[in-house]
Amino acid sequence: MLGSFLITLREGVEAALIVGILLSYLYKTKQSRYNSYIYYGVTAALLVSSIAAYLFSFFLGGLTGRFEQLFEGAVMFLAVVVLTYMVVWMHHQSRNISMELKKKADAAIEAKNLWALSILSFAAVFREGVETVLFLYALFIQQASNNGANSVSHLSSIAGAFGGIITAVILAYIFFKGFGHVNLKTFFRATGVVIIIISAGLLAGGVHEFEEAGILPPIIEHIWDINHILNEKGIAGSFLKALFGYNGNPSLLEVASYVLYYPLVFWMLKKEHHDLAQ
Secondary structure, rough: HHHHHHHHHHHHHHHHHHHHHHHHHHOOOOHHHHHHHHHHHHHHHHHHHHHHHHHHHHHHHOOOOHHHHHHHHHHHHHHHHHHHHHHHHHHHHHHOOOOHHHHHHHHHHHOOOOOOHHHHHHHHHHHHHHHHHHHOOOOOOOHEEEEEEHHHHHHHHHHHHHHHHHHHEEEEEEHHOOOOOHHHHHHHHHHHHHHHHHHHHHHHHHHHHHHHOOOOOOOOOOOOOOOOOOOOOOOOHHHHHHHOOOOOOOOOHHHHHHHHHHHHHHHHHHHHHHHHHH
C-alpha cells in the first residue's frame, strides 16, 4: 500500500505541478479564458491512460509459465529504467520546468494555436499516467510473487494509489494557493530517495524472475536464508517485500544487482550534474 501511495503521490505531484503552472500563468497574464484548453488535455489524458491500463491488464495479464516470468521480469526491468530516469531528470531539471512551460504557452497563444495548450497538459498527464500504470503493475508483480493473487492485498495497493493521487492534488492546491510553504525541491529529493530504494527492489525482483525463467544464472542459489528470523511471507516480511523487494533467501546475482544499483544511480546523478555545469 505504501509503495503504491508513494508512486502515485510522486507522479501526481509532477502532473499537477505542470497543469498548475500552465493555469497560474494564464491567470497572471489575464488569459484565463483559455483554461478550458488545459482542461480538455487533462480530461483526454485521463481517459486514454485508463484505456491503456485496461488494455495492458487485459492482453498481458493472462500469461502463464515461462512466458509469464519473462514478461514480469521485463516489466520490472522497464519500471526500474523509467523510475531511475525520472528521478535523475527531475533532480536536475525541476528548476527549468516553469520557464519552459511558460515559453511554450506564450508561443501557442501568440500563434493562435490554442490546442497546443491542450497538447501540453495532455502530454504531462498522459506521461505520468502511463508511467503510473507501469510502476503499479511492477509492484503488483512483486507483491503477487510473495502473496499470490490476493484480492485483499491488491485492493490495499489500489487504495494506496488513490490516496497518493488525492494527496498530490491537495499538495499542489496548497502550493499554488500559497496557504503554506511547500518546498517542492525537498519533496522531490525525499521521494526520489524512497523511489530509488523501491527501484533497487524491483531490479532484484526482475533478476529473480529471469532466474526462474532460466535466462539468468543465480550463481549461488541462496547465499543466506533468514526467513526463520524475518519470513518474507509473514506480515513484516510481506510489507518489506512489497515496498522494497525484500527476499529472505536471495541468490548471489539478486544481491549483487541490488547492491550495485545504488552506486550506479549515484554516478548518474553526479554525471548529470557535471554535464549541466559545463
